Amino acid sequence: MLTNWVVMPTCLPLVLRRCHTCASDRFRADGRFRVNANHKLLDIWLLVLCTTCGETAKLTVLERTHVRSVRPGLLDRLHDNDPALAAELLQDPVVRRRNRIALDWNDAWRLDTGGSAHLDREVIDVSVRFVARIPVRPVRLIAEGCGLSRAEVERLITEGNLVSVARLNARLSGDFTFTLKR
Numbered sequence: 001m002l003t004n005w006v007v008m009p010t011c012l013p014l015v016l017r018r019c020h021t022c023a024s025d026r027f028r029a030d031g032r033f034r035v036n037a038n039h040k041l042l043d044i045w046l047l048v049l050c051t052t053c054g055e056t057a058k059l060t061v062l063e064r065t066h067v068r069s070v071r072p073g074l075l076d077r078l079h080d081n082d083p084a085l086a087a088e089l090l091q092d093p094v095v096r097r098r099n100r101i102a103l104d105w106n107d108a109w110r111l112d113t114g115g116s117a118h119l120d121r122e123v124i125d126v127s128v129r130f131v132a133r134i135p136v137r138p139v140r141l142i143a144e145g146c147g148l149s150r151a152e153v154e155r156l157i158t159e160g161n162l163v164s165v166a167r168l169n170a171r172l173s174g175d176f177t178f179t180l181k182r
């Protein structure tokens with residue numbers, strides 16, 4: 001029987017970016033945007049606030065883009081200050097590259113194992129799904145989900161009792177499966 005685990009965001013990740021006012025390097029998005037229209041050309045920014053001094057910075061979402069090429073629904077969601085849209089844009093690699101930012105997902109996600117029934121079985125097959133591309137080490141997820149220490153998880157890998165095609169010690173942010181025998 002396959003057990004399904006889900007890695008899901010609990011809030012927006014922090015944005016790693018240097019503050020010009022106080023030298024902090026963490027910003028928080030709260031789902032506010034700014035739109036500037038010049039004839040038919042739009043500039044759209046996602047606003048982020050320095051977590052230390054509150055200074056506002058703008059992350060470019062679209063630059064001098066013709067209103068007709070803005071995807072349908074986007075403007076309504078911008079005007080509603082939709083936090084789900086902020087989450088979507090922060091996870092967009094194009095937006096991240098354009099603004100030279102990275103994300104800090106610490107304390108911004110949780111693992112949902114759907115209960116503890118799997119803990120009693122001798123062999124468990126687990127499929128782990130990521131709702132967002134959150135970089136985590138599988139050993140950490142497996143330790144948390146199975147109530148083991150990381151050292152115990154490492155030992156199970158060494159003994160060949162924990163197997164996966166994914167590299168369990170490296171960070172990954174996409175779905176994987178593993179089998180654990182006790």
Ligand SMILES: [Zn+2]
Nearest residue numbers: 019022050053
């Ligand atoms: Zn600051």
